[in-house]
Amino acid sequence: MAKLKPFTMPKWGIEMAEGTIADWMVAENAPFTRGTVLTLIETDKITNEVEAEADGRFVRILAKPGETYPVGALLAVLSDGGEASAAEIDALIAGFRPSDTRFDPDAADTAPAAAPAAPPAPPPVPAGLAISPAALAEAQALGLDLSQVQGSGRHGRISVQDVHQAARAPVAPALVGPLPLLPEGPVRATPVARRLAALHELDLAKVAGTGPRGKVRRADVLAAVANARPATAAAAGVPQVMPMSSMRRTIARRLTQAKQEIPHFYVRRRVRADRLLAHRAAAKGDRPSVNDYLIRACALALGEVPAINVQVHGQDIHQFAQADVAVAVATERGLVTPIVFAAETQSLAAIAATMKALAARARTGQLRPEEFSGGSFSLSNLGSFGVEQFDAIINPPQGAILAVGSARPEPIADDGALRIVPVLHLSLSCDHRAIDGADAGRFMAALARLIEQPELLA
Numbered sequence: 001m002a003k004l005k006p007f008t009m010p011k012w013g014i015e016m017a018e019g020t021i022a023d024w025m026v027a028e029n030a031p032f033t034r035g036t037v038l039t040l041i042e043t044d045k046i047t048n049e050v051e052a053e054a055d056g057r058f059v060r061i062l063a064k065p066g067e068t069y070p071v072g073a074l075l076a077v078l079s080d081g082g083e084a085s086a087a088e089i090d091a092l093i094a095g096f097r098p099s100d101t102r103f104d105p106d107a108a109d110t111a112p113a114a115a116p117a118a119p120p121a122p123p124p125v126p127a128g129l130a131i132s133p134a135a136l137a138e139a140q141a142l143g144l145d146l147s148q149v150q151g152s153g154r155h156g157r158i159s160v161q162d163v164h165q166a167a168r169a170p171v172a173p174a175l176v177g178p179l180p181l182l183p184e185g186p187v188r189a190t191p192v193a194r195r196l197a198a199l200h201e202l203d204l205a206k207v208a209g210t211g212p213r214g215k216v217r218r219a220d221v222l223a224a225v226a227n228a229r230p231a232t233a234a235a236a237g238v239p240q241v242m243p244m245s246s247m248r249r250t251i252a253r254r255l256t257q258a259k260q261e262i263p264h265f266y267v268r269r270r271v272r273a274d275r276l277l278a279h280r281a282a283a284k285g286d287r288p289s290v291n292d293y294l295i296r297a298c299a300l301a302l303g304e305v306p307a308i309n310v311q312v313h314g315q316d317i318h319q320f321a322q323a324d325v326a327v328a329v330a331t332e333r334g335l336v337t338p339i340v341f342a343a344e345t346q347s348l349a350a351i352a353a354t355m356k357a358l359a360a361r362a363r364t365g366q367l368r369p370e371e372f373s374g375g376s377f378s379l380s381n382l383g384s385f386g387v388e389q390f391d392a393i394i395n396p397p398q399g400a401i402l403a404v405g406s407a408r409p410e411p412i413a414d415d416g417a418l419r420i421v422p423v424l425h426l427s428l429s430c431d432h433r434a435i436d437g438a439d440a441g442r443f444m445a446a447l448a449r450l451i452e453q454p455e456l457l458a
Helices: 086-095 133-142 160-167 191-199 218-228 231-235 246-261 274-281 290-304 348-363 437-452
Strands: 004-008 018-024 037-042 047-051 057-061 068-070 074-079 264-272 310-313 316-319 325-327 329-331 334-336 377-381 400-404 408-414 417-431
Touching (some): 018 246, 057 086, 133 160, 246 334, 264 408, 274 437, 290 400, 400 437, 417 437
Antiparallel strands (some): 004 074, 018 037, 018 068, 310 316, 400 417, 408 417
16 A cells, blocks of 8 residues: 655745746656656745655646645645555545645734634535645635536646636637647657747747756747747837746835835945955956955955844844845846855955855756845945946845945045046945944945955955
8 A cells, every 4th residue: 555645835944935836857657766856846036956855656746837836735645656546645635734834024023913813614615525725725715615616627626726717707708719739849848838839839949948958948938939029019019928937026025015114225435446456456366256355345344333234123133243245146037145154254265166156056046045045234236237326225134235336437536646546336225224324334434445455355
């Protein structure tokens, strides 16, 4: 007799609330060994490979690629390799109850609230109804009469999609012709990618896949369709509509909340960069980048002015002894902020090596949650894009972020003479709930001194 157990949406990091199934790497009922990559799960900022902890096989896969599920949701049923009847599998699914691992970012920093009132009684569930636990919870939340819902799953099982469909207002169908067949061939592609390619009459063999082992995914097909769209469509003002990714939604939510709830104030300063650039040019071997110098300078300045090295949690201010500097890195999926921990204890060469590795993993979605969660201060440098100056939005719960523009030749006073040297424009965004203007001014003074005397950073 097979030993069955649920395969659920894992939780990586305290703030993870949901994940998206990017792809299943093993088929239903296909045996696998320990260490085999079972599925790829996309979270807010990374794509995780979930490996098998032991030999076994999936006797039933419930979650669909491209769909998003909450943490703890049932994704599939695992077997130790033995045979299991459909009744045994259905019994496990029907009896599954996900644990409550939700995270509410709005309530995380507040004191525990009083116990909520008991929820109203859920709608009655017909006896013997085949329905997934997630669909049952959704139907009860919507107050839906399940006797009127027709399941589309195996043996008429009701899924979350069936519940959502039943809750929608009826819409008259629009006949658009026969559905094209899926293109066949040796190209590795997800079912959604094949369907989209057929709808847009796109040759999958000409699409570069970004999935594992070059597999073509939905995003690859959409990008190819956008590139193949004639210029006349753009000239006619036809927009390309793309849904926000999970990462983009998280960025939008967090930054909107930060701008609405955090009283920002800004302290700006010009800093000469000629000496730092000369110091870097004289370095031997692998030269640290300008950003590496800035990370080191920020860390040392935070040590001099610890009032800036803070996080704000509700009514409490957390001040840190070490400078964990989060550095903004642009990726194809959005902005990621990997952290250089205890940057004040690291040399320029160590910071350069750390940032090189972090940036590479960030761009391939392979950062571990602990590598980008937290941080006591942020640095955002758009100088490589030619941006002269900008103001950044604070990354909560941090108390401050430094925005850096490009070094441009400008006149400065130097020992009574007027000289033209490369100058950096710095802008410090501060949370006025925790940081005063005087402290921000002291930090910028310390930072300017360190940048203008780069030998202090070596």
